[in-house]
Amino acid sequence: MNLEEFNIIIFITGIIIGCVATLALKSYIAKNNRKQTDSSSNIITMKTLQQELDSKQVIIDNFFADSNQHLITVEKRLAELRNCLAENASQLSNIHVESSATGELNQTSEFSDSVEPPRDYALKHGKEPGMLSENFGLENRDLDLEPKRTM
Incomplete structure (x- = not known):
């Protein structure tokens, strides 16, 4: 076998291997692109x-x-x-029955008459503040609960 024939065989084999590698690389890249477009469409x-x-x-x-x-x-x-x-x-x-229009007027007037501030019904002696007072229950009871410590 001649050196020239050997070079031609290696050259043709190189071309065939290059073509196969190029086709494999193109198909791999195409698959990756399809996966990326599918995943981006799902985002x-x-x-x-x-x-x-x-x-x-x-x-x-x-x-x-x-x-x-x-x-x-x-x-x-x-x-x-x-x-x-x-x-x-x-x-x-x-029997006279009121119509709904007059009944509604009576209900609103009764409601407006009965609106008043809440009353203080707390039991108290003399001038003690009632339950509705702002300072009710704010006595300083900590002094009574703390035992006296002496040495």
């Missing part, structure tokens, strides 16, 4: 969390607004029913 960002929280907050706000509207409607219908029953009761008997 939850603060912006997406905030958007999800905002959308849930809107749903909650709508729920409470709708519930409030339904409650107001039910209260109006109940007031109409009370008025209707009061009118029909007065037609059927001699």
